[in-house]
Amino acid sequence: MKGLKKRRRIQIIAIAAVSLALATGLVGYAMRDGINFFRSPSQVVDAPPPxxxxxxxxxxxxxxxxxxxxxxTIIFRVTDGAASVDVRYTGVLPDLFGEGEGMVGTGKYINNVFEATEILAKHDETYMPKEVIDALKEQGVYEPPKSDGAS
Structure with a gap:
């Protein structure tokens, strides 16, 4: 009787381990295209991604x-102060997109040009994505927005 309980317990533990490994594999497979890493222009120039x-x-x-x-089709350069990358985008740009403004784009780096599939611009005159602020701070060129005194 003890041998049967021990064997059953081992079988349950083995099935649970296999189920956990399978679930982890399926989650990883599902997320393979959903995770987009952020890079600054300096990082792209220093180590171009495939x-x-x-x-x-x-x-x-x-x-x-x-x-x-x-x-x-719109062509422009994005910079972090230390390096610049050419960007090509086909589509309608956000209303607040413009020169000297913060932006984040999603796409692929092909033949030394970032082929963007999506462009995001800042929300208002003081907004800038956290990743962009961090990259600009790292380069030493970030200037915090000036308060105009209006509330």
Missing amino acids: PNETFRIGGLVEDGSLVRGQGE
Whole structure:
């Protein structure tokens, strides 16, 4: 009788371990395309990611770099103060997108150009994504927004 209980307990533990490993594998498989790492322009220039990797890039739109192409194609450069990366985007840009403004884009780095599939711009005149602020602070070029005294 003791042998049967011990064997049953071992079987349950083995089934639980296999189920846990299978569940972990399925979660990892489901998330493989859902996780997009953030990189600053300096990180992209220093260690270019492979062309099949989707990631996020953020910084400031470089002044004088915004060029409207054919149709809805827009080409510009994003910078963190230390390095700049060319960005190409086809689509409608957010209303608050402009030169000298913060942005975050999602896409792939192909042939030294970041091919964006999504562009996010700041929400108001003081908003900047945390990742962009961190990257700018790391480069020593971040300036906190000035308070205008209005509340």
